[in-house]
Amino acid sequence: MATRSDIFDYALRLGDDALVLSHRLSEWSAHAPEFEEDVALSNLALDLLGQARSLLTYAGQVEGKGRGEDELAYWRDDRQFRNLLLVEQPNGDFAMTIVRHLLFATYQLAIYQALEDSADATFAGVAAKGAKEARYHRDHAALWTVRLGDGTEESHRRMDRALLALWPLTAEMFQVDAITLRLADDGIIPAAESVRPGWDAFVEATLREATLEVPQGVAARVGGRAGLHSEYLGHLLAEMQHLHRSHPDASW
Amino acid sequence: MPAGEMSPREVAAAVPDPELPALTLEDLGVLRAVEVGHDGEVRVVLTPTYSGCPAREVMRQDVITALTSHGYLCVRVEFQLQPPWTTAMLSPRARARLLEMGIAPPPPLDSTSPLRLSLKCPQCASLRTEETSHFGATACKSLWRCLACGEPFEHFKALR
Numbered sequence: 001m002a003t004r005s006d007i008f009d010y011a012l013r014l015g016d017d018a019l020v021l022s023h024r025l026s027e028w029s030a031h032a033p034e035f036e037e038d039v040a041l042s043n044l045a046l047d048l049l050g051q052a053r054s055l056l057t058y059a060g061q062v063e064g065k066g067r068g069e070d071e072l073a074y075w076r077d078d079r080q081f082r083n084l085l086l087v088e089q090p091n092g093d094f095a096m097t098i099v100r101h102l103l104f105a106t107y108q109l110a111i112y113q114a115l116e117d118s119a120d121a122t123f124a125g126v127a128a129k130g131a132k133e134a135r136y137h138r139d140h141a142a143l144w145t146v147r148l149g150d151g152t153e154e155s156h157r158r159m160d161r162a163l164l165a166l167w168p169l170t171a172e173m174f175q176v177d178a179i180t181l182r183l184a185d186d187g188i189i190p191a192a193e194s195v196r197p198g199w200d201a202f203v204e205a206t207l208r209e210a211t212l213e214v215p216q217g218v219a220a221r222v223g224g225r226a227g228l229h230s231e232y233l234g235h236l237l238a239e240m241q242h243l244h245r246s247h248p249d250a251s252w
Numbered sequence: 253m254p255a256g257e258m259s260p261r262e263v264a265a266a267v268p269d270p271e272l273p274a275l276t277l278e279d280l281g282v283l284r285a286v287e288v289g290h291d292g293e294v295r296v297v298l299t300p301t302y303s304g305c306p307a308r309e310v311m312r313q314d315v316i317t318a319l320t321s322h323g324y325l326c327v328r329v330e331f332q333l334q335p336p337w338t339t340a341m342l343s344p345r346a347r348a349r350l351l352e353m354g355i356a357p358p359p360p361l362d363s364t365s366p367l368r369l370s371l372k373c374p375q376c377a378s379l380r381t382e383e384t385s386h387f388g389a390t391a392c393k394s395l396w397r398c399l400a401c402g403e404p405f406e407h408f409k410a411l412r
Contacts, residue, residue, distance in 0.1 A: 036385035036395065043387040050304025054333070125333035129303055132336060132411050140386055 002182040007120065008062045009082060009179050010189060012072070013225060014111070014126075015055030016083035019073060020233070021104060022048035023240050024091055033094055040140060044101070047133040054126045074244035078233045085224040086169040088233040095158035098144045099166055102206065105138035107173045110198050114190035123188065142206045149210025156211065163207070164215050171220030173199070260294045261286040263322045270310040271390050274349045277311065281341025284332055293326040294319055299337045301411075302391035339411050350408055356396065358410040373398035374405050383407075 025045035032038035056069040115127035148155040265278035284297040339358040347357040378400035385395040
């Protein structure tokens with residue numbers, strides 16, 4: 001039987017994915033390679049931030065200790081964050097950002113679509129809304145993947161490099177643990193193995209069209225779901241949380 | 253309700269959208285319910301267009317301001333995600349107003365065809381148009397260009 005603590009943990013997983021990637025994408029604001037892309041990446045960041053707000057608010061309600069979205073976003077340290085290692089990776093070059101987004105948005109869309117039938121009404125509501133947004137995100141990343149992978153020699157080389165660097169972090173999306181098993185048993189979340197084939201199919205088809213190859217035989221790196229993060233998350237949080245911690249409860 | 257005054261529903265329905273002021277919250281399809289409790293409290297239920305729409309807090313404030321200025325002093329605004337908003341919830345008036353503002357309205361959602369029809373330029377009605385960016389100045393719009401008259405224009409993109 002899933003416990004309230006399981007639901008709290010899973011709401012943090014999805015909420016932290018959205019929050020951390022939203023912050024990463026917002027770092028592109030005013031720095032993207034072209035104006036339209038600047039607007040696009042900021043739009044993606046905004047959608048993710050909205051999803052994070054709903055999910056962290058819900059996590060706080062389930063936990064029942066009076067923590068709201070702000071307490072959860074700004075007053076936890078890296079060990080208490082449950083996001084995937086993938087989303088905290090630095091933006092790198094534009095290829096790195098696009099590959100990261102393709103891998104993540106394809107996963108997020110699959111999870112959200114499955115969660116629309118969740119036994120948990122809040123997950124179902126947030127997911128139904130988020131799936132409509134994630135579809136645009138995934139398609140946007142897929143268009144760029146094809147354009148850059150099947151582009152110039154240099155753009156292909158960079159996409160290939162990004163794919164090799166990030167591929168080891170994808171296994172974590174489908175990792176099973178006691179929490180996800182209990183939640184899946186109760187029909188609150190989809191079983192990991194039910195999500196994987198759709199992800200594989202879309203990513204592989206996109207990479208094929210982009211003349212890129214799926215990396216083979218790479219060792220998986222996991223840990224984010226258990227709070228064991230790469231060095232990058234601490235730096236991201238330092239920037240994201242600094243203002244709020246310096247001026248607690250300040251308002252405009 | 254004070255005699256001769258607008259009902260809470262009428263007041264809330266007439267509040268303009270903060271980003272597209274030619275449309276009301278009702279036109280946009282985000283006004284879900286307006287109820288008056290036994291204690292006189294007006295409860296307004298809105299649904300967000302996009303999860304992270306920054307206009308959301310402004311909408312909340314604008315509804316409260318409009319109702320209090322009509323004498324309804326106790327107002328509560330709530331957001332409800334389900335059923336999720338889609339562009340099918342835009343009123344026919346909203347679609348006409350968008351076109352007048354030079355924004356191409358979303359295609360009708362009753363079509364199940366996977367074919368994507370070309371978008372008509374709101375300035376010269378040519379169908380020779382192309383998308384320049386999937387994402388525009390607000391979450392609900394994309395950027396387009398007309399190849400016939402050369403004008404750039406915005407498209408209120410379909411969300412289904």
